[in-house]
Amino acid sequence: MDITREQLLTPVEVSKEKVEIPELGGHIWIKGMTAAGRSRFERQFQSATGKSSVRKISEIRERLVIACACDENGKSLFTEEDIKSLGKQSIGIIERIVNAAQRICIMTDEDVEALAKNSEEVDEIS
Numbered sequence: 001m002d003i004t005r006e007q008l009l010t011p012v013e014v015s016k017e018k019v020e021i022p023e024l025g026g027h028i029w030i031k032g033m034t035a036a037g038r039s040r041f042e043r044q045f046q047s048a049t050g051k052s053s054v055r056k057i058s059e060i061r062e063r064l065v066i067a068c069a070c071d072e073n074g075k076s077l078f079t080e081e082d083i084k085s086l087g088k089q090s091i092g093i094i095e096r097i098v099n100a101a102q103r104i105c106i107m108t109d110e111d112v113e114a115l116a117k118n119s120e121e122v123d124e125i126s
Contacts, residue, residue: 016074019100021093028077028097031070032104041067045115057116061098062086068101 014032021028033041044063045056056063065086066078078086086094101107 014074015104016070017100017104019097021096023090023093029070029072029074030068030097030100030104031074033067037067038105038107042115059083059087060112060115061094064101064107065094065097068105069097 011034014034016029016031018027019030020026041063045060062083063080066076066080066082069077071077102109102112
C-alpha cells in the first residue's frame with residue numbers, strides 16, 4: 001500500500017522505553033526524538049565556526065540523557081543545568097541509559113563519531 005502525503009505529514013508518537021536501573025531500585029523512561037528534535041540535539045555540538053565543540057562532545061552522554069530521559073508521560077526529567085551532576089553518576093547507569101537512547105533514536109556509533117569529527121578546542125575538559 002502506498003503511503004499518502006497526508007499520512008507521512010501526520011506526526012506519529014515517538015517511541016518510549018522503560019530502562020531498569022537496579023542500582024537505584026527502579027526504572028527510568030527513555031523517549032525517542034522527532035526529526036526536528038534530532039537536529040536540535042546535533043546542533044548543540046556545533047560552535048560558531050561550524051566545528052564540533054570539544055567541551056560539548058565530552059558531555060555527549062549527559063546531553064543524550066537530558067534529551068531522552070522522561071517520566072511515564074514523556075515529560076523531560078533533566079535540563080542542561082544537570083550536566084555536571086549527571087557526569088558524576090556511575091558510568092554503568094549512564095551507559096545503560098545512553099545505550100537505550102541511542103537504540104530508540106536510531107543513533108549509531110558512527111553518528112556520534114560524526115559529531116566529534118573536526119572538533120576544535122574551545123574549553124578544557126574538566
